[in-house]
Amino acid sequence: MKIRATGNAIVKALILIELVKRRQGDLHQLNKIYSIEIVSMEESKIEGMDKVETRRRVTAMDTILSKEQLDETDAGYQKPEPKEEITKETQ
Numbered sequence: 581m582k583i584r585a586t587g588n589a590i591v592k593a594l595i596l597i598e599l600v601k602r603r604q605g606d607l608h609q610l611n612k613i614y615s616i617e618i619v620s621m622e623e624s625k626i627e628g629m630d631k632v633e634t635r636r637r638v639t640a641m642d643t644i645l646s647k648e649q650l651d652e653t654d655a656g657y658q659k660p661e662p663k664e665e666i667t668k669e670t671q
């Protein structure tokens with residue numbers, strides 16, 4: 581499974597990743613953190629003016645969760661943890 585998130589959504593993606601790992605168990609994890617440039621074109625509010633180009637950098641994260649072995653030498657690698665026992669209190 582590949583999960584990709586940018587900006588403020590990274591926190592929500594991390595929560596999702598941890599939930600899946602706890603429920604499924606025995607998943608290898610590989611994380612990549614990087615930044616991307618987002619370019620947007622906006623109409624000028626002044627009539628007759630050209631479109632205004634806006635550029636901004638945002639942090640992005642890709643996470644791969646796999647039952648298959650991943651590259652242990654990668655800096656973003658996390659080894660599998662056993663499945664967490666689900667009790668009635670945690671449901």
